[in-house]
Amino acid sequence: MKKVHIGVSARHIHLSRAHIEILFGQGYVLHEFKALSQPGQFAAEEVVSVQGSKGRMDKIRILGPARSETQLEISRTDSFALGLNPPLRQSGDIVGTPGIKIIGPAGEVELQQGVIVAARHIHFHSSDAEAWGIVDQQMLKVKLNGERPLILENVLARVSDQFALDLHIDTDEANAAGVKTDEYAEIID
Template identity: 55%
Template sequence: MVKDSLEQMSSQLRIPIGVSNRHIHLSPEAVERLFGSKDALTPMKELSQPGQFACKETVTLIGPKGKIDRVRILGPARGETQVEISLFDGFTLGINPPIRDSGDIEGTPGITIQGPRGQLQISKGVIAASRHIHMHPSDAQRFGVNHGERVKVQIDGVRGMILDHVLIRVSEKYRLDMHIDLDEANAGHVKNGQTGVLLK
């Protein structure tokens, strides 16, 4: 009976996991500077969050020590340009990206971005995004958590692990999905579509 109850609770608290590779969000002004038009972004693939998409267009990131080609742009354009890379990518570029929540870019490093029609130097915006879970308010109610809360998530598997300090982000626009970066996924042998269990 106890085992059945625990298994039922585990299934109710499971969260799908998406592995985020390096990518960039561009402001409309940055899109125009790099591609020659503010309307240059072309949707290629829908993402887990409604209205978000991967673009056909890519850019090159140029750091003090190296560069990374074919970095995918995620659309639509947003208020400020933000570059999300892994800590390992930072070694390649010669940049030390702080681990930050998305949108928290004050005091972060800048970088040079090369597009087909121009080059842009930003003074801030490079981060390693902190692990987080997107939730609709109905999901937050079901899981018993609040926007801004930090939780732990257990991921099973041959290199199973528990991830701490996972940010809960709640919005009417969100669909349930947890995002971790490539470094974290490789450490736990985690694949897209795998699930984790929220620990309270």
């Protein structure tokens, strides 16, 4: 059986260095709140607010370290509340996506693009992928064994020596199956 740890990804934002400085002040450095499953990644103590055409969401957790481009990842349910229609995309694929206003304690950024619903995916360390015969960008089928079991199709395999084995789904997917972070799913195809 190919069991994989589940990581439920709530709404969050990745900020560029330039946007960190606009939102928090010149030379500002994010403070680590807790380490994430992927090596070198962390949830920051800092949070921001975002404002869409229909609504505002506060306390959006920043994930660090800084990225080359700012990106907001939300669930489909969040998109309705904000008045947006972001596409389902792989993290980092933000060309042609909607923008949003980001509000921090020291300033605001009017993002022209960068809002996505993140495609469900599994991070594989290269050795795990090789052992299971899985290649980068392969689409997989995964069973969530919660109180309302679900089969997820089109789960993207992302393979790198920099990754740790972890399934990333959003809160809508986790709630639909009744699963939580630190439970396990099974790759079935």
